[in-house]
Amino acid sequence: MKRKLTTRRERVQAREEAILAAAHAVFAQRGFDGAKMVEIARRARVAEGTLYLYFKNKHALLEGVIAAFYARLTAGAERGVAAYGDTFERLEFLARHHLDECLAEWRLLELMIGLYRQLPEYRNRGYFKLNKAYVTVFDRVVSEGIHRGELREEVPPWLLRDLFYGTLEYAARTLKLRGRENEDLEPVIRQVLALLRHGAARPTPVPATPPDLAAIAGRLERVAERLERRS
């Protein structure tokens, strides 16, 4: 038997979650303007006025939904990075994770990106901080990669980040547009990573790295010494 939630704190918590879940569903289905506060209230089994006890206004409500999403997204990114050692393996993981999660919550993210961009600056603080926390994971991977010598140091890390997420976002949109978001995911990840590594210019065919003749000569000399000593 499910015990009734007892403490005030618990009931308030449960209600907030119900509201967030309802808002998530309605925003995702109808978009921002299309979502009516009445409908969210009905779905959460709550009066319209109650919404405003939990969130200052419609924007704040959406921001609440987004914040929950970002929390999951960032936590997943951190776990994954910890699980890999190589910089490019980490980047590949981050790309896959980002695409998976973003495609799963596509409508929601489009809303967020849209609002983020038309709101006056001062209201963006919230979104900005969420995003900052998320991309920090990427930034750490890059700066460690540079430190280890796996990435060129002359590329500014922030530009690399813009390239990474900018490309992924656009690619995700293209996939969605074509309805290929499940089938073509892996090839896209592979290609993006390859582009990130090697660029798009056709490599001028360089002969495979020449054998290090000097080292070989050195080995021969040491052989000679051994022979001489044996005598």
Added chain:
Amino acid sequence: MKRKLTTRRERVQAREEAILAAAHAVFAQRGFDGAKMVEIARRARVAEGTLYLYFKNKHALLEGVIAAFYARLTAGAERGVAAYGDTFERLEFLARHHLDECLAEWRLLELMIGLYRQLPEYRNRGYFKLNKAYVTVFDRVVSEGIHRGELREEVPPWLLRDLFYGTLEYAARTLKLRGRENEDLEPVIRQVLALLRHGAARPTPVPATPPDLAAIAGRLERVAERLERRS
């Protein structure tokens, strides 16, 4: 002396332009929600109802403003591409042109991107077509680049496009955020192009000076002499 506009057609035309200009200003200044139809009407010296004779609704009005912007943008891109021959020169031109124009109309573009993303599919046709016409210029440059052997053929052109515009858009946002949109523009263009060419992986260091084969031959001869002397 400025002759009064006479024909009906001319007057209607002039009015539409006045409305678009007013809308442009108000949208850019106040954002989509912040822009009031009354204010646009006042600026265009027109009654509120008149706006609806020229544009179905507020969204259509914004779309009109955006369409004008895209027309300029696309025309500029085409002129530039025609003026250069080399693929990477063309890409560099396109990057600079895109950043210049987008930074100049930043507010407006943020609005457009925002709306584009929260509107239901069926209302996106308009924006989609505008964008398609614009990126077609890029696509032609790329496919010609592949044809000429200046770009690797195994990268799908659409992914290259997503990389190009995705990165530029994100980079532009970063620049704006830091208020460095004028100072740091050129370095960003250079870096983006370099990334596009060569990627981010550190090239495995090749010995700068080729091994001195003559010297090595000398060392081998000396080894041989030592062996001979022992006999």
Added chain:
DNA sequence: CATTATAAATGAGTCAAATTCATTTCGGGG
């Protein structure tokens, strides 16, 4: 258990702004 202070919740009412439409004005051809 009754009392009461306080926290939570309610939903009818307010208000701002987009959109409509009945009415008016305009301009050019007869």
Added chain:
DNA sequence: CCCCGAAATGAATTTGACTCATTTATAATG
């Protein structure tokens, strides 16, 4: 000068976010 349809007007309608006076539920206290 008059008439007609096109163009323009702005008051009225509609919609939906947000407020707030009122009600209800909860837990602490005697």
